[in-house]
Amino acid sequence: MNLSPRDEPLSVGFVLLHRFTLLPFAAFVDCLRLAADEGDRSRQLRCHWTFMTSTGEPALSSCGATVSPCVTFRDPTEFDYIVVIGGVQDEKARRDAMALAYLRRAAGAGVPLVGLCTGVFALIQAGLMTGRRCCVSWYHHRDMIQRFPAIEPVADRLFVDDGDQITCAGGAAAADLAAYLIERHLGKAWAMKSLHIMLLEEARDGTQPQPQPVVFGKIEDRLVRRSLAVLEQHLGEAMSMDVLAERVGTSRRNLERRFRETLGVGPQKFARDLRLRYGLWLLHYTGKSVTEIGERCGFADTAHFSRHFRSAFGVTPSEMRKRANETGRDQVDPFFLHVEGRPAL
Template sequence: MNEHPWSAPVSAEVEPDVRFAFILTPSFTLLPFAGFVDAVRHSADEADRSRQIFCTWEVLSHDLAPVTSSSGMSVVPWRTFQEAGIYDYVVVVGGLLSELDQIHPETLAYLQLVYERGTKLVGLCTGSFAIAKAGLLQGRRCAIHAHHRPEFVELFPDVVPIENEIYIEDGEIITCPGGTAAIDLAIEILIEHCGKSRGLKGLTAMVVDEHRQAHDVGRMPYHDLEECGNWRIEQAVRIMRQKLQNPDTTERLAQTLGTTVRQLNRAFKTHAKATPQEIWRDMRLQHSRWRLINSKRTITQIAHECGFSDSSHFSRWFKRAFNESPRSYREQRIARVR
């Protein structure tokens, strides 16, 4: 194994609480990798000494050639798959989908091997694509970024893509759409294995305000549509976001934008694969779900504040979207936190 100054050897007297291996796919994204590993680093030692004591981590690949990220920066693997040790989690960091076919066959074979041995797999960003390509996600729920949904559905129709959770654990596989959500996932895992105090240790050092739970909705759902390049879509989504409590008809929305209903529907079908009303309703449902957990408002109040005529109407749509009633959703999540 190559020795690195930032990977001080683990004390022989201390068995680590949790062991990670990272696999970086071609053109991987730096942010989820750096955020995840830095959270682990802070939990691994006292103060800010960065020794691998309570947590360990390594970077693996089929060979020791540098792996270049999407930003052009490279990371040198520490071990090959043949030299790999025993890990609790193997974390696959994905990147540009144009490089998906460049994932080495040995990587897919190694994922299959460790999964059969009972090791948990984590997919960050498009790491879920690599895990699915290894044939390990059939029939499972998988957290993906909304931007990648069309490609994911086309490539892996037997996997259930979920866009409104920041990480999902389904069996022995955990997926996360990437970005700063990787920090939240890392901390969730660290709390489980190292305890709450040590698991949360890196938040202050990384200047992160709070640890989000898996069900916490991203702060800006449909943000991608606001930058899709179609002015009708971009302006419509901004209006929708401002009027969650008082949604308009598609006719009124089109009139506000100075376009026709037909043109607006066509634009949404092309860019969002849904109608304006479907997108607007989903925005309101996602916002209502956040309010159920993060406010003490009654279900009736939340229903009206999110643009539903009454609580019964709201409950029907909520159950259709999330497979449980608003009351059950709130009670189960609050009980879990307690």
């Protein structure tokens, strides 16, 4: 196939803050690298990228690895996008005044800004997120609410494109966002080239929900493992056990027996408890109403959702939402919640 790039390459400037998170940075820049050249030769032909820090010194990541060479901040108008990648968030997290000033300068020049992972915190600190939607990882949702109560975070999607500002939850979603921008500037073929070399089948849309923290211990039974994967992919619907059995290639009776032997409960109750955990997650990490959450979790009506939720967690969804919003109360971590009637995750 003869592919012709556009006349001007896609140019991206990276602002790497102290102890920046390495995975979203690597996923984003490698997607650019693979789209930039034929094969895997890494020449900056169709895409250009520049790593920048306030001092021009190598950037230290959160895992201790450093990235170099870095330069001091360049004229923001040299870039199509400026991507800021934040670091570990704690009470002693340093503010990079020079970096914040640079982001304000870039915004003033009309250069689109990308807040990647905790880079969105820097956009807030720079005063650039007022009245904006703000995509953040569910993992940092509570921290954002506590530190910036005037900001309304979005934690149920991968990234939000507001035109001149894009915010991304981080992690592997950085590759999806990079592919999205590559497709916009260079075409779909170049975006798919990058993703396929990275062993990713296709780019996820920004509106896709963030993967939920549903964790299981080691499960030896392959049939049960396959069933769990199907259930995780259909958290928003009450799948019948006949349909589930057909999807995994067995009978309903055998499916019931294998679930009880492996997990101590039948697949129908397990599936319902899984959807309730999803509802619990949505109560803590989104602003959706109880009615919306019940519908999204596949329950026929709010009363049905509330009744089963209270049976599982001892409180109603409204009471759980109130607890989650109480100042000073620790966030319930869905990783460690125990749903009655089956082993803790």
